[in-house]
Amino acid sequence: MNKPTVAVHKFSSCDGCQLALLNLGEPLLVLTDLVDILHFAEAGPLDENAKVDIAIIEGSVSTSHDIDRLTKIRDNSTYLMTIGACATSGGLQALRNMADTQQWIADIYANPAVIDSLDNSTAIKDHVKVDLELWGCPINGRQIVMAIRALLFGVLPVEEHDKVCMECKRQQTVCVMVTKNEPCMGPVTRTGCGALCPSVGRDCYGCYGPAENPNTQAMANRLQGLGLIKDEVARRFLFINSAADAFHQQGLRIKEAE
Template identity: 60%
Template sequence: MDESTAKPKVAVHKFSSCDGCQLAFLDMGEDLLTLSAMVDIVHFAEAGMLDENTPVDVAFVEGSLNTRHDLERIQAIRKNSRFLVTIGACATAGGLQALRNFTDADAWHSAVYATPEYLDSLTTASPIRSAVHVDLELWGCPVNTRQVTAAVRALLSGVTPAAEQDKVCMECKRRQAVCVMVAHGTPCMGPVTRTGCGALCPSFERGCYACYGPAENPNTDALSHWFEGLGLLPEQLREQYHGINSQAEPFTAAGNRYRK
């Protein structure tokens, strides 16, 4: 095929994660066929394509960095990619793995493994942006198909993808969902979390878990005051912020105020 007519190349890479964000691709259904007509997916282990080191136009990366080998891999991926896009909470904010950043990881290793010196683990679990330049971050646990499709179309068209900035509270208003904090006294991270899920949990009378990361200008001080009024203890307040997106700076700082 002539180089001028060749389809753009796309790769999907996995680091420490549950694979849920990669499934956002596979869950596209017929849209995946449309995507494959637009691009050439050269590496995607979940779908069977294996060519990790080929240069690509867009590299999607799921998962956090936890080993020295991870650091070497992500540097190579960055070098071989025109655009690097992180997908999901693990890649953008460390994910659940980053909860170990608040503990003594070496003590855990010694307690679990007979010879911990053979482990390649870093002292912390880190988001991808801590090691390389990231062109676009897609937040969510997991990301949704709409985000992935829109990102591919925008990047390949030379357009900056539009980022979700509304808070989950705004989505609740649009869905005419009753506020779980006001009506039921249920702790909810919706006032400081960006939308993307369609306010799924509040729609079923559950508090938001902050899956889509901090919204624009999150007022964590005001939300913490609300939580205190609901009777949450300091440890419970910390757990609200130090969850799926614990390494997102506004959440890290807010949770640290309640650490012993």
């Protein structure tokens, strides 16, 4: 019997989410027994135009060439999942969406004409249909394995959109905001990381993007109550997931009120 096929594609990104997948170790070896990975440049297999059952995409759309490539990947795949903050919300590089990209290019590069860069860095879902989004910077490799395993069993993967605070409670992690006055973004951030940062005593900085129904105004008020000035509060929202709607809107509201 033919095994289901998978391709892992990269767009504008740091490769960290692909590394999270590679770093899985043994679970990845088990996965390779269950599926055929036809394209995964970072791991070896190369066949970018292969037709596959599951396409996994890391990275944001940043060049005009990206859009053509992405359209082909969507045409060649049955199920498409995006991994990481870049692919789901434009990533750290979407900070340029709030600046004059062409001016930056002119200031940085000796020959700006050779730089093919769109003014905005955008999420994959802004261009093609996406069946599942896994957030994070980087993602938790366990989430990819769970999603693929669900698909192999013929069921739709469950999306995690609880708040990180819920994960802290489940793990009985001591709250760093309550006990140490750390400006933790956990109350508005989506879980999936296992509350990694609070579990080692530091604040969450929102790398998994907005959770469901995030009360960003209450979060902003609390951060100011902890002593952050408005610009610092705005930067908590306008950071790795600056283009994710709930964080973007709240960050801009604070900036406009400055």
